[in-house]
Amino acid sequence: MSCDVSILVVSYNTKEETLACIESVYDQTKEVSFELIVLDNDSKDGSAEAIEKKFPRLTLVKSKKNLGFAGANNVAAEQATGEYVLLLNPDTVILDQAIDRIVKFARSNSEPGVYGGRTLFEDMSLNKDSCHGAPTPWSLLSMGIGFSSMFSRSALFNPEGLGAWQRDSFREVDCITGCFLLLERSLWKELGGFDLDYFMYGEDTDLCLRARKHGVKCFVYPDAQLIHHGGRSEKVRADKMIRLFRAKHQLFQKHWKPHSVKFGANMLVCWAFTRYLALRTLGVANASYRQRASEWYSVFSRRSEYCDIPKRMA
Known part of the structure; x- marks a missing residue:
């Protein structure tokens, strides 16, 4: 029925x-x-x-x-x-x-x-x-260099996050x-x-x-x-981000032109590293930021798990 x-x-x-x-x-x-x-x-x-x-x-x-x-x-x-x-x-x-x-x-x-x-x-x-x-090469560049975080309310610099829109109006996405x-x-x-x-x-x-x-x-x-609520079945932030990054890399491979895929992979690595640097700086006097910096460094150091970029010296 x-x-x-x-x-x-x-x-x-x-x-x-x-x-x-x-x-x-x-x-x-x-x-x-x-x-x-x-x-x-x-x-x-x-x-x-x-x-x-x-x-x-x-x-x-x-x-x-x-x-x-x-x-x-x-x-x-x-x-x-x-x-x-x-x-x-x-x-x-x-x-x-x-x-x-x-x-x-x-x-x-x-x-x-x-x-x-x-x-x-x-x-x-x-x-x-x-x-x-x-996800587009531009959105990944914005994430990789930190613009999506610094200007999170901007639809230009945070296009995946859709800027400041509060999801309070009918809209095509x-x-x-x-x-x-x-x-x-x-x-x-x-x-x-x-x-x-x-x-x-x-x-x-x-x-x-x-x-x-x-x-x-x-x-x-x-x-x-x-x-x-979000994230209840995935407790470890670093593991979650690696899963997310791996999925993004799969999306690049399936939906982007081949010459853009490597760029996207590099931006994922930059994304992890710039978050680590920013949080390490903020963590000088804040234990919470230091913990988050450590998690992002883990994501950066495990980059071979989510893209095909060989490991280099950190």
Whole structure:
């Protein structure tokens, strides 16, 4: 039996957050029909058992290994029957019928699109990670030399961060992030879902870039709001940044012209090194900055893990 929207949640060692997310979906989704498909990525914290006990009506897929974000969503989507597919992170909480709102808005649009909402932190301050600009050589240069941090409110020098925009107006963007991403199931199938070359990070950007090449636009609909805590399943900052950088390098290789790929890789290394230098300077009298400087130096020193630049003396 089909429904309006199939909601896909991938859980990995985030038991309490996942339970709260699921509860918010049931509490806040009142006007569109939905099915909830949760794939547990071989969690070791009792997530699958707790989900099964508290929410026996949803579809729970228990993976015997960690499939990553891309692989897990692809597997979950195979069971979807909805007109739309909504990717939803387990560390989110739906507010003010956000799913009802975004599905109705998408249906009112005469052309297919990829849609996202407005994400907030738990204290209701803005979490800008709901969307971003596409990576370009210019955006990587701005990051590599530190302009994106020094002039974070500038759309020119922080194009991936979209400058000072507060995500409070309807707007076309390059990319919607996978924490809250809605599209027609037919479009998901046409695109082939996520590219399995991406394990975690980058797969949503790749999906949006491929959609845009098909003439499909990406939009932020600010009336669909939710809390996104962010980073709960990835505890080590250096490891997280290396995953992010590795995914960015994959995006360069897939979507950029060959002569630009090496430039992008060099800018990733510069990005890590300039953050290290800035934080080390600030850390002369601040232990917190010294700790962060150490983490960024780790990212710099492990550069061979995220790009094909050989190690040199630091």
